[in-house]
Amino acid sequence: MTRQERIYQYMVENTMAVQSVDAMGNDGLTTAAVASSLQIARPNVSKELNDLVRQGKLLKSAGRPVQYCVALVDMLSDTLDETRNTQEHESGFAQTNKHTDEEIKNEPQQTTILQYSDDLLTHMIGGNSSMHNQIEQAKAAMLYPPRGLNTLIIGPTGSGKTFFANAMFEYTKSQKLMPGAKGLITFNCADYAHNPELLMSHLFGYTKGSFTGANDDQEGLIQEADGGMLFLDEVHRLPPEGQEMIFYFMDHGTYSRLGETAKTHHANVRLVCATTEDPESSLLQTFVRRIPITIQLPSFNKRSPQERIELLRSLLTIEANRTNKQITLTEDVVQALLGSVTYGNVGQLKSNVQLVCAQGFLNNIDNEDEIVITSDKLPSNIKDGLLHLASDRRELGEISKLLQPYMTIKPDSKRSLPVNHNDSYELPYNLYEIIGDKATMLREEGLDQEHINNFITTDINLHLKSFYKEDAITQSTENKLAEIVDSDIIEFSKEIQPQIESKLNYQFRDNFIYAMSLHISSFIKRIQSGKPMRLMGNDLVAMVKDYPDELEVANTIKEQLEERYNMPIPESESYYLAILIISLKMAPSKGNVGIVVAAHGSSTASSMVQVVSQLLSDNSVESYDMPLDVDPQVAYRGIVEKVRDANQGNGVLLLVDMGSLSTFAPKITEETQIPVQVIDMVTTAMVLEATRKASFIESDLNGIYSELREFHGYSRVASSKKEIEDDDADVKRLLPNKPKAVIAICSTGEGTAQRIKNLLDQLLVQNLIEDVKIIPISIVNMKERITEINKQYTVIAATGVMDPEIGVPFMALQSLLQGGGEQFVRQLVERSEVAWVTNIGNTEVSKEVCRKYLSDYFMFINPDKFTSILWNYVGYLEEQRHVKFNDPFKISLIMHLGGAVERALTNTAIPATEDEIREIQGQEWLKLVQNANHEYLDKVQITLTSSEEFYIYKLLETWQEKNDTMTSDTLVQ
Numbered sequence: 018m019t020r021q022e023r024i025y026q027y028m029v030e031n032t033m034a035v036q037s038v039d040a041m042g043n044d045g046l047t048t049a050a051v052a053s054s055l056q057i058a059r060p061n062v063s064k065e066l067n068d069l070v071r072q073g074k075l076l077k078s079a080g081r082p083v084q085y086c087v088a089l090v091d092m093l094s095d096t097l098d099e100t101r102n103t104q105e106h107e108s109g110f111a112q113t114n115k116h117t118d119e120e121i122k123n124e125p126q127q128t129t130i131l132q133y134s135d136d137l138l139t140h141m142i143g144g145n146s147s148m149h150n151q152i153e154q155a156k157a158a159m160l161y162p163p164r165g166l167n168t169l170i171i172g173p174t175g176s177g178k179t180f181f182a183n184a185m186f187e188y189t190k191s192q193k194l195m196p197g198a199k200g201l202i203t204f205n206c207a208d209y210a211h212n213p214e215l216l217m218s219h220l221f222g223y224t225k226g227s228f229t230g231a232n233d234d235q236e237g238l239i240q241e242a243d244g245g246m247l248f249l250d251e252v253h254r255l256p257p258e259g260q261e262m263i264f265y266f267m268d269h270g271t272y273s274r275l276g277e278t279a280k281t282h283h284a285n286v287r288l289v290c291a292t293t294e295d296p297e298s299s300l301l302q303t304f305v306r307r308i309p310i311t312i313q314l315p316s317f318n319k320r321s322p323q324e325r326i327e328l329l330r331s332l333l334t335i336e337a338n339r340t341n342k343q344i345t346l347t348e349d350v351v352q353a354l355l356g357s358v359t360y361g362n363v364g365q366l367k368s369n370v371q372l373v374c375a376q377g378f379l380n381n382i383d384n385e386d387e388i389v390i391t392s393d394k395l396p397s398n399i400k401d402g403l404l405h406l407a408s409d410r411r412e413l414g415e416i417s418k419l420l421q422p423y424m425t426i427k428p429d430s431k432r433s434l435p436v437n438h439n440d441s442y443e444l445p446y447n448l449y450e451i452i453g454d455k456a457t458m459l460r461e462e463g464l465d466q467e468h469i470n471n472f473i474t475t476d477i478n479l480h481l482k483s484f485y486k487e488d489a490i491t492q493s494t495e496n497k498l499a500e501i502v503d504s505d506i507i508e509f510s511k512e513i514q515p516q517i518e519s520k521l522n523y524q525f526r527d528n529f530i531y532a533m534s535l536h537i538s539s540f541i542k543r544i545q546s547g548k549p550m551r552l553m554g555n556d557l558v559a560m561v562k563d564y565p566d567e568l569e570v571a572n573t574i575k576e577q578l579e580e581r582y583n584m585p586i587p588e589s590e591s592y593y594l595a596i597l598i599i600s601l602k603m604a605p606s607k608g609n610v611g612i613v614v615a616a617h618g619s620s621t622a623s624s625m626v627q628v629v630s631q632l633l634s635d636n637s638v639e640s641y642d643m644p645l646d647v648d649p650q651v652a653y654r655g656i657v658e659k660v661r662d663a664n665q666g667n668g669v670l671l672l673v674d675m676g677s678l679s680t681f682a683p684k685i686t687e688e689t690q691i692p693v694q695v696i697d698m699v700t701t702a703m704v705l706e707a708t709r710k711a712s713f714i715e716s717d718l719n720g721i722y723s724e725l726r727e728f729h730g731y732s733r734v735a736s737s738k739k740e741i742e743d744d745d746a747d748v749k750r751l752l753p754n755k756p757k758a759v760i761a762i763c764s765t766g767e768g769t770a771q772r773i774k775n776l777l778d779q780l781l782v783q784n785l786i787e788d789v790k791i792i793p794i795s796i797v798n799m800k801e802r803i804t805e806i807n808k809q810y811t812v813i814a815a816t817g818v819m820d821p822e823i824g825v826p827f828m829a830l831q832s833l834l835q836g837g838g839e840q841f842v843r844q845l846v847e848r849s850e851v852a853w854v855t856n857i858g859n860t861e862v863s864k865e866v867c868r869k870y871l872s873d874y875f876m877f878i879n880p881d882k883f884t885s886i887l888w889n890y891v892g893y894l895e896e897q898r899h900v901k902f903n904d905p906f907k908i909s910l911i912m913h914l915g916g917a918v919e920r921a922l923t924n925t926a927i928p929a930t931e932d933e934i935r936e937i938q939g940q941e942w943l944k945l946v947q948n949a950n951h952e953y954l955d956k957v958q959i960t961l962t963s964s965e966e967f968y969i970y971k972l973l974e975t976w977q978e979k980n981d982t983m984t985s986d987t988l989v990q
Contacts, residue, residue: 020057020061020065021065021068021069023055023057024051024055024057024062024069025069025075027051027054027055028051028069028075028085028086028087029087031046031054032044032045032046032085032086032087033086033087034086034087034088034089035076035087035088035089037076041076041078041084041086043084044086045076045078045084045085045086046084046085046086047082047083047084047085048062048063048066048083048085049082051066051085058457058460059383061453061454061457063385064453066085067340067341067342067385068341069085070085070341071338073088074087074088075088076088083385083386137183137184137187137188138152138155138156138184138185138187138188139152139188141184142324142327142328142331143320143321146321146324147315147319147320147321147324148314148315151312151313151314154310154312155168155181155184155185155188155312156188157310158185158309158310159185159188159189159192159194159287160192160194164285164287165189165194165287166309167267167287167288167289167290167307167308167309167310168185168288168289168290168308168310168311168312169252169289169290169291169292169296169305169310169311169312170182170290170291170292171291171292171293171296171311171312171313171314172291172293172313172314172315172316172362173293173314173316173362174293174360174361174362174364175317175360175361175362175364175365175366175367176314176315176316176317176362176363176364177314177362177363177364178250178314179203179248179250179291180363181312181314182201182248182250182289182291183201183248185246185289186198186200186201186245186246186248186289189246189287195244195245195246195287197244198244198245198246199241199242199244199245201245201246201248202238202241202242202245202246202247202248203247203248203250204219204220204238204247204248204249204250205250205251206249206250206251206252206253206254206255206259207250207251213256213258213259214228214275216255216259217256217258217259217262217275218231218235218237218275219237219238220237220238220239220259220263221237221239221262221272221273221274221275222234222236222237222239222240222274222275222282223235223237223274223275223276224274224275224277225276226276227274227275227276228275231275231276234274235274236274237274239266239272239284239286240282240284242284242286243285243286244285244286245286245287246286246287246288246289247286247287247288247289248289248290249263249288249289249290249291250290250291251291251292251293252290252291252292252300253292253293253294253296253299253300257301260300260301260303260304261301261303261304263288263304264301264303264304264307266284266286267288267307267308268307270283270284270285271283272284288308290308316362317358317362317363317365317366318358318362322412322415322416322419325355325416326351326355326416326419326420328363328366329351329354329355329366329370330424330426332366332370333346333370333374333424333426334426334427334428334429336370336371336374336426337426337427337428337429338428338429339449340374340378340388340449341428342378342384342385342386342387342388342428343386343387343388343425343428344374344377344387344388344390344425344426345387345388345389345390345423345424345425345426346390346423346424346426347390347391347392347422347423348417348420348421348422348423348424349392349403350373350390350391350392350395351420351424352402352403352406352413352416352417352420353392353395353399353400353401353402353403353406354366354369354370354373354399355402355406355416356401356402356403356404356405356406356407357369357398357399357401357402357405358402359405369399369402372396372399373390373395373396373399374388374390375449375452376390376394376396377389377390378449378452379452379456379469379470379473380394380470382452382453382456452473455473456469456473503538506534506537506538506541507530507534509534509537509577509578509581510529510530510533510534511530513533513574513577514529514530514533517574517598520570521566521598523602524602525602529601532597532600532601532763532818533597533601535763536593536594536597536763537578539771540586540590540593541578541582541584544584544586545584558592561595561596561599564595564599567595567598567599568591568592568595570598571591571592571594571595571598572591574591574594575588575590575591596797597763597796597818599796600796600818600819601819609637609665609667609711610665610667610668610669610670610711610717610718610721611637611639611660611663611664611665611667611668611669611670611711612637612638612639612663612669612670612672612704612707612708612711613638613640613641613656613659613660613663613669613670613671613672614626614638614639614641614672614673614699614704615640615641615643615652615656615659615671615672615673615674616641616642616643616673616674616699617643617644617674617916617919618642618643618644619642619644620642621642621674622640622641622642622674623640623642625700625701625704626638626639626640626704637663637665637708638663638704638708639659639660639662639663640659641655641656641659647925649927649928653681656671656681656685657688657689660685660689660691660693661689661691664689664691667718668691668693668694668717668718669691669692669693669694669718670693670695670707670711670718670721670722670725671685671693671694671695672695672696672697672699672703672704672707673695673696673697673699674697674698674699674912674916680968680971681693681695682694682695692718694718694719694722696722696725696726697909697912697913698908698909698912703725707721710724710725717822720825720826723825724826755809755810755811756790756809756810756811757789757790757810757812757813758789758790758791758792758806758810758811758812758813759777759789759791759792759812759813759814759815759816760792760793760794760803760806760812760814760815760816760817760821761773761774761777761791761792761793761794761815761817762793762794762795762796762799762815762816762817762818762819762821763793763795763796763817763818770793770794770795770817771793773791773793773816773817774791774792774793777791777816778791789813790810792806792810794806796818796819799821800821803821803823812825813825813826814826814827814828815827815828816828863907863908864884864885864888866908867884867887867888867908867911867912867915868880868881868884871884871915878915878918878919878922882957883915883918884911886954886957887911887914887915887918887953889953890911890914890949890952890953890954891910891911891914893945893948893949893952893953894945894946894949894973897945897948898941898942898945900977900980906976909972910969910972910973913968913969913972917961917968917969918954918959918961920965921959921960921961921962921965922959926961926962926964926965927964927965927968928964929963929964929967929968933967934963934964934967937967937970940970940974942970942973942974943966943970946966946969946970946973947966950966
């Protein structure tokens with residue numbers, strides 16, 4: 018007897034049978050009572066009781082504690098069955114099963130979908146908006162006399178092509194258009210794309226002896242679908258000869274099996290085909306012309322916010338029905354799920370919903386009635402969806418208007434999408450049962466809930482990864498690559514990658530297929546067009562000389578290509594191939610740039626980090642709060658520990674509120690051997706931007722540091738030449754003197770790099786950006802070439818087959834081809850226009866920034882009074898030294914002076930050694946600082962110590978050195 022049977026038998030023996038929940042009263046049993054009586058773990062009892070409720074054998078009360086009773090209808094049914102079986106047995110008429118288990122196992126499994134009572138097409142989500150035309154097309158195709166029209170469904174991966182085909186089939190049933198149909202017969206052409214003979218035999222059948230193993234005549238799916246509908250998924254994978262046989266069948270209704278010459282077989286079949294590709298380029302025109310109805314399905318993100326939310330609700334209702342539990346999600350979880358759809362459309366959303374609900378089920382395993390899902394429990398890839406959605410403010414705003422703080426989904430079979438067990442995104446097992454059973458087992462072994470969650474979370478991910486198509490992104494990227502490279506070259510690159518890795522005993526980076534395919538395509542087309550070959554220079558030979566193994570492998574590839582394409586390939590290409598192989602070798606992985614925020618105040622830093630964490634769902638940023646009375650040495654030690662915690666292998670960016678803390682950087686680097694860069698005058702916007710860049714831009718510490726030094730908040734940026742010309746003089750002085758450039762890197766600087774250039778040039782034109790030049794270069798002598806480029810241009814970014822590591826954002830070739838071009842161009846816009854902020858140079862705005870900072874971060878000074886005092890203090894220094902500070906430095910200096918005043922009031926001055934103070938005596942900047950102190954601070958009874966004067970002097974001296982260097986560089990240029 019199974020566990021469920023034991024529990025049901027116990028319920029039958031110990032509860033009254035009732036007809037409805039209202040009639041139950043207090044006559045039911047609780048989960049705890051059943052678990053105690055049968056000595057079964059409570060989670061298992063809860064699972065089985067709810068399963069029995071779903072089967073209609075038990076009824077479940079709505080109040081608390083939850084009680085269960087046997088359903089009267091089910092008891093009567095069981096009694097009748099038992100009586101009937103007894104009578105049959107006693108009279109000798111009990112029948113044995115007509116089929117043995119083995120026979121049933123070996124019966125061909127028909128590819129059908131669950132039978133739906135409703136007309137799916139009529140009630141489909143989006144039926145009155147984005148899907149209206151498609152639904153009308155489908156109905157017209159099905160109703161067209163006498164036998165309907167063949168149809169082609171086009172749509173990206175996961176957009177619902179299979180679901181739509183099933184809806185069409187159900188519509189024909191509801192209209193009684195195919196009374197003899199056995200069910201929808203489905204065939205995925207991709208399953209046998211590499212074996213055309215097997216593919217054709219499945220479709221058309223075969224005769225005895227037509228190939229090895231064909232021991233009998235066999236009918237195909239076309240004959241099986243006679244009188245009904247055949248759905249051919251991924252039809253573009255059908256070989257040309259298969260397409261020809263299909264369109265002959267469409268024309269004449271006859272076909273031949275594999276091994277036959279005469280077309281003697283007849284069938285009446287409605288054909289529905291589906292593809293993710295452009296039919297004009299991926300299918301024979303003779304095939305396409307015979308399909309009169311083409312239905313284009315929209316991608317998930319092209320559908321309205323209302324439809325996307327409704328689709329999410331339907332998918333969540335499926336999970337609520339499976340668990341028989343209410344599911345509650347917070348608003349940010351809903352947004353994260355909607356934003357997590359990047360490549361897989363509704364299918365990807367379904368996968369993500371199943372993952373989130375499975376983990377929610379685990380986290381709420383002791384809650385019998387509800388699964389509560391909050392953002393802090395989301396997997397990182399789902400959390401990223403919140404940021405993805407937030408990148409489009411208009412879209413986020415429209416979705417937010419439709420959401421409440423909580424979304425609650427109750428079990429309701431009428432609201433959920435019907436479950437298609439042939440759906441490639443549908444799990445073939447009950448994941449919730451797996452979770453429940455494993456949790457019980459681990460609990461019995463003595464593990465606590467935290468460890469149980471860790472174990473099973475890993476298990477959930479393994480289950481899902483083993484089932485879902487992990488190559489969905491790869492396929493999408495290959496589709497992009499296939500637009501510019503012949504598919505045979507892509508296949509060749511795939512074939513040689515494992516061979517090369519085996520011979521060289523190392524792995525390549527993810528972009529191997531893309532870089533190698535583009536490289537091979539480039540020189541093959543050069544050969545075919547009769548253009549002169551690239552010469553083998555001394556630099557090229559010298560560089561490859563140190564890599565004999567790579568050159569040997571390159572020679573092998575050259576020979577394979579010569580044989581495959583029947584053309585001679587010059588020796589020089591072996592050297593270029595060797596260079597490419599060297600550049601694609603997987604380098605030791607580098608982590609992200611770590612971020613530490615340190616600020617004075619009991620919660621200043623942690624508050625900023627908390628805001629950023631909520632906005633970006635990123636919990637990696639470290640914060641250090643420094644009370645005003647904290648000893649500087651204590652603060653230093655605390656910041657060092659935070660830097661160690663934040664380090665991920667690629668350096669740490671330290672964001673501080675006062676310039677004096679910037680002196681910590683060299684000491685921290687020396688002590689920890691962790692590269693540290695410091696930026697002062699930190700704001701929440703600065704932390705937000707730093708976190709965003711560290712997470713999503715493939716750049717090093719110096720690159721992010723350089724960008725953030727130019728960051729002035731999320732203000733309006735000039736978007737045209739006219740706006741730039743209207744900016745004030747200070748803005749114009751901040752613009753770079755040299756034109757901006759992006760370098761595109763490949764092994765030769767020609768084929769692949771030129772393609773990158775063409776792609777980015779097109780995107781720049783589309784975004785109305787005219788002042789960024791794309792410069793293709795070769796890996797050979799790359800550093801020397803970049804040095805030359807830097808003399809004429811300001812390099813703002815790089816892309817290609819390898820990172821030149823020159824402190825600018827870099828996007829790998831793979832990312833560019835995966836659709837990252839638009840994102841890359843947006844980064845260029847940010848980087849090239851970051852200094853064009855309208856408010857720079859506006860004195861009143863700058864003073865207001867200072868006033869707000871003094872108000873927000875200091876307790877003992879009056880911001881309204883001290884803003885003017887410190888502004889005049891800085892103006893005095895400018896006037897006496899005959900210099901002009903730019904606004905960012907002026908604001909930074911005032912921030913530091915505010916801190917010095919606060920520390921003077923609290924008697925917590927930053928210490929400096931006597932030697933350090935002695936070294937600067939008599940210096941001009943120090944004299945001016947002392948005069949300014951007397952002129953402006955002494956009058957309000959504020960006296961700064963010599964150590965505070967030392968740090969003010971160091972800030973001014975550093976500015977002077979940088980200014981002198983910039984002036985010198987300008988004169989040289």
